[in-house]
Amino acid sequence: MVMEKLEVKKDIVEKIRDERLKRVLSGEEKPPYSVLKRKLYTIQPSKLKKGLPRDVESLCPECGRIIKAHLYEKDGKVMIRKECPEHGVFEDVYFSDVELFLKFEMFAIDGIGLENPQTKLRVGCPYDCGLCNLHFSHSSIVNIDLTNRCNLRCPICFANANAAGFVYEPSYDEVIAMLKLLKKMRPVEPPAIQFAGGEPTIYPWFFEVCKAAKEMGFPQVQVATNGLLMANDPTFAQSMWDSCIGRVYCHLDGSM
Ligand code: SF4
Ligand SMILES: [Zn+2]
Numbered sequence: 001m002v003m004e005k006l007e008v009k010k011d012i013v014e015k016i017r018d019e020r021l022k023r024v025l026s027g028e029e030k031p032p033y034s035v036l037k038r039k040l041y042t043i044q045p046s047k048l049k050k051g052l053p054r055d056v057e058s059l060c061p062e063c064g065r066i067i068k069a070h071l072y073e074k075d076g077k078v079m080i081r082k083e084c085p086e087h088g089v090f091e092d093v094y095f096s097d098v099e100l101f102l103k104f105e106m107f108a109i110d111g112i113g114l115e116n117p118q119t120k121l122r123v124g125c126p127y128d129c130g131l132c133n134l135h136f137s138h139s140s141i142v143n144i145d146l147t148n149r150c151n152l153r154c155p156i157c158f159a160n161a162n163a164a165g166f167v168y169e170p171s172y173d174e175v176i177a178m179l180k181l182l183k184k185m186r187p188v189e190p191p192a193i194q195f196a197g198g199e200p201t202i203y204p205w206f207f208e209v210c211k212a213a214k215e216m217g218f219p220q221v222q223v224a225t226n227g228l229l230m231a232n233d234p235t236f237a238q239s240m241w242d243s244c245i246g247r248v249y250c251h252l253d254g255s256m
Contacts (some may be wrong), residue, residue: 006104011095011204044109044110045108045109045110046108046109046110046136047110047136048108048110050102050105050108051073051102051105051250052071052072052078052101052102053070053071053073054070054071054097055068055070055071056068056069056070056071058061058082059126060082060083060084060086060087060090061087061090062086062087063084063086063087065084065086066124067082067083067084067085068082068083068178069081069082070082071094072075073234074099076097076098076099077093077094077095077097077098078093078094078095078096078098078101079091079092079093079094080092080093080094085179088150094117103110105172108195110136110137111136111137111138111188112136113131113133113134113135113136113137114131114133114135114138114185114186115186115187116184116185116186117130117131117132117133117135118130118131118181119131119132120132121133121134130204138185138187138188138190139182139185139190139192140190140191140192141191141192141194141222142190142192142193142194143191143194143195143196143224144175144178144179144183144193144194144195144196145159145168145194145196145197145198145200146169146170146175146195146197146198146203146206146209147167147168147169147197147198147199147200147202147203147227148160148161148162148164148167148168148197148198149161149162149167149197149198149199149202150162150197150198150199150202150226151199151202151226151228152199152221152226152227152228159196159197159198161197161198161199162198168198169203172204172205172208172209175209175212176209176212179193179209179213179216179218182218183216183218189218190218191218191219191220192218192219192220192221192222193213193218193221193222194222194223194224194249195209195210195213195221195222195223195224196223196224197224199225199226199228200223200224200225201223201228201229201230201236201240202227202229206243207239207240207242207243208243210223210240210243210245211244213244214243214244215244220246221245221246221247222245222246222247222248222249223240223245223247223248223249224238224249224251225248225249225251226250226251227250227252228246230248233236244249
């Protein structure tokens with residue numbers, strides 16, 4: 001029943017997308033960004049396997065070796081089961097709502113990937129990541145970690161901030177070089193840059209790199225922050241606005 005309902009919705013989604021594509025290609029409708037027009041030329045229905053149950057490739061969480069995995073439905077959830085010859089069986093929740101999972105799959109599309117990847121395909125995914133030319137899509141929101149330092153020490157830190165035993169902090173020139181490289185991505189350059197960390201607002205050239213990203217023409221500049229500097233100093237938020245930051249992600253669960 002769920003699958004039938006989703007099939008009907010899928011037909012509607014595809015019809016709306018095809019009609020919109022026709023209008024954009026005929027010039028009748030203007031896309032929101034010029035990049036979107038180029039993107040629409042290069043998309044096609046996804047060739048990835050869909051539906052449940054299905055077999056996929058995954059990694060052993062202990063040794064990182066590529067192993068076969070099985071996705072299946074159980075109690076309204078999507079589960080994953082995989083077995084490493086050395087480290088045994090792993091079973092976990094893969095997605096907590098099966099209906100939503102199948103609904104998301106309807107929107108899967110393939111692009112043509114990168115025309116000019118920086119990494120050559122040698123061993124295969126995920127060991128050549130960088131992006132390699134196995135990707136069907138381009139980078140959309142690009143995360144650039146400005147530092148692995150942070151002004152908090154949350155025990156649940158997803159980024160291992162302050163815990164690596166060394167400081168990772170690219171120089172201003174290195175961040176600008178990264179941005180320039182992203183601008184050269186083809187066929188589509190990333191529409192958004194998100195500065196992250198650690199805590200990106202304590203990076204010495206934080207405002208400067210945000211401004212530079214905007215001046216280089218990235219449509220949206222975002223920052224993922226614990227919000228501490230904004231909370232302690234309202235003028236900091238104003239300076240962020242003045243530096244062309246268009247979106248702020250605050251992770252409140254980690255800011256206690
Ligand atoms: S604020 Fe975020 S980056 Fe900093 S320690 Fe907490 S979770 Fe990690
Ligand atoms: Zn293993």
